[in-house]
Amino acid sequence: MAIHKKTSRSVRKAIIPAAGLGTRFLPATKASPKEMLVLVDKPLIQYVVEEAVASGIEEIIIVTGRGKRAIEDHFDVSFELEETLKNSGKNKILEQLRGISNSAKFCYVRQPQALGLGHAILCAAHLIGDEPVAVLLGDDLIDSETPVLSKMIDLYERFKAPVIGAHRVSMDDIHQYGVISGEPLEKRLFRVSDLIEKPAPHEAPSDIAVIGRYILTPEVLKILKKTKPGKNGEIQLTDGLKTFARSAPCYAYEIEGKRYDAGDKLGLLKATVEFGLKNPEFGKQFEDFLKSLQFHQ
Numbered sequence: 191m192a193i194h195k196k197t198s199r200s201v202r203k204a205i206i207p208a209a210g211l212g213t214r215f216l217p218a219t220k221a222s223p224k225e226m227l228v229l230v231d232k233p234l235i236q237y238v239v240e241e242a243v244a245s246g247i248e249e250i251i252i253v254t255g256r257g258k259r260a261i262e263d264h265f266d267v268s269f270e271l272e273e274t275l276k277n278s279g280k281n282k283i284l285e286q287l288r289g290i291s292n293s294a295k296f297c298y299v300r301q302p303q304a305l306g307l308g309h310a311i312l313c314a315a316h317l318i319g320d321e322p323v324a325v326l327l328g329d330d331l332i333d334s335e336t337p338v339l340s341k342m343i344d345l346y347e348r349f350k351a352p353v354i355g356a357h358r359v360s361m362d363d364i365h366q367y368g369v370i371s372g373e374p375l376e377k378r379l380f381r382v383s384d385l386i387e388k389p390a391p392h393e394a395p396s397d398i399a400v401i402g403r404y405i406l407t408p409e410v411l412k413i414l415k416k417t418k419p420g421k422n423g424e425i426q427l428t429d430g431l432k433t434f435a436r437s438a439p440c441y442a443y444e445i446e447g448k449r450y451d452a453g454d455k456l457g458l459l460k461a462t463v464e465f466g467l468k469n470p471e472f473g474k475q476f477e478d479f480l481k482s483l484q485f486h487q
């Protein structure tokens with residue numbers, strides 16, 4: 191699939207933190223990056239890069255760590271592979287490979303130790319300067335007609351304030367998420383007054399949970415720099431955003447589309463089935479195969 195770029199926007203840079211340990215996916219992630227796990231025919235991180243590029247992002251900073259070199263190789267030019275494909279006339283796949291490395295300007299920073307999402311973002315902060323930045327987490331895969339990040343950039347352009355991606359979850363699952371306390375402004379839009387991390391169902395202020403898409407402003411990064419490590423000695427982005435939202439306008443956008451938790455074994459399996467069914471090449475065959483399985487009631 192070709193990557194469709196959108197023209198220049200006010201948010202030009204994105205950070206993709208990819209230095210986590212991926213413990214939910216062990217043993218698969220012992221020596222391979224979680225972000226390189228495959229969904230049908232592409233690594234997870236490519237889906238997020240495509241969403242960023244389709245939303246107008248021009249520079250992508252990937253935060254990596256030990257054992258994550260495969261990510262850099264994936265977005266780099268592969269000379270031998272390209273020559274081999276060219277010589278054997280495999281032009282379609284050759285174009286696809288070239289599209290990956292040409293889609294944006296990539297740059298990499300290392301997070302020496304997995305000290306939390308907030309810390310990972312701070313490892314890239316010196317490359318951002320005085321401008322807004324998008325943050326996308328590869329764990330959250332969103333299947334939507336218009337890229338979710340693009341809609342969030344529209345909101346940033348309207349309010350010039352941070353925007354948090356969110357979705358509704360059932361009260362049975364709410365304890366797994368950061369939850370938004372705030373006031374509904376219009377369809378799918380909330381003004382955030384507070385964020386509650388992993389509340390018990392009776393303590394949850396809403397059913398609107400934070401997902402891995404953010405537009406951050408330089409002010410949020412300043413606050414994050416001063417944010418003390420919380421649970422497990424990690425610097426949490428939610429803590430920084432919470433401090434910010436208590437004193438300045440901050441918005442949450444309820445995404446349109448289907449979200450998969452691809453950082454979790456069951457979530458990736460669900461996404462694999464749905465993306466497999468939609469595949470133009472073999473979706474129908476896959477559907478026939480699934481129908482042929484004998485499910486016991």
Ligand code: UTP
Nearest residue numbers: 207208209210211212213214304305306307310
């Ligand atoms: P997660 O907590 O979901 O990812 O962080 P993880 O730590 O890799 O996975 P589990 O929970 O142990 O299975 C969300 C995102 O933030 C990145 C992760 O790579 C993931 O994309 N992250 C997290 C970092 O880059 N650095 C960190 O210190 C923590």
